[in-house]
Amino acid sequence: MTSGVNELPDCVKASALLHVANFSEFSPENDPHDEHDFGSFDLIGRKFFWKIDYYDKRCEFGSDDPADPEKTTRVLTLMLAGEY
Template sequence: MNKIAVLNDAFRSTFRGGKVMVSSGVDELPDCVKAEALLRVASFSDFTADNDPHDEHDFGSFDLVGRKFFWKIDCYDQEMQYGSEDPSDPKRTTRVLTLMLASEY
């Protein structure tokens, strides 16, 4: 597994070392549904060639309470103005995980 995937997995499974954002649609859901959705993100392991073609473990989807959810990790520079020049270097990268409803995409 490449270093970016290892860093993304560490962030996704602990929510440490970056920022976690939720879309307005997710934010409007009951707290118990939001909590379960975040647990699903943290434990996600169903990476395939279709949803992870670059082997970076930066995207996933799942169904919960009759809704489809997407999550995505993006890598920015430390100032969060541009994409990271080197996502494999945590000192130069801020990871942002966004959880959204598929219907919001």
């Protein structure tokens, strides 16, 4: 999570993480590339974004083949929309 999310009260962070874990409302507005690796939701009057990035196994570069778990480390980031 970003520093902006980390500064929120623990109960808000926990609720935000539950939103991400249960997220299934993909649409053109919150998943513009139809890859299901980005989402958004509102919580406590704030807009949150989450996204998944695909890195090589050493997390130095983008993965050559994001679909291959042997070549890819996935990293999920939870952020406030203003931090994007």
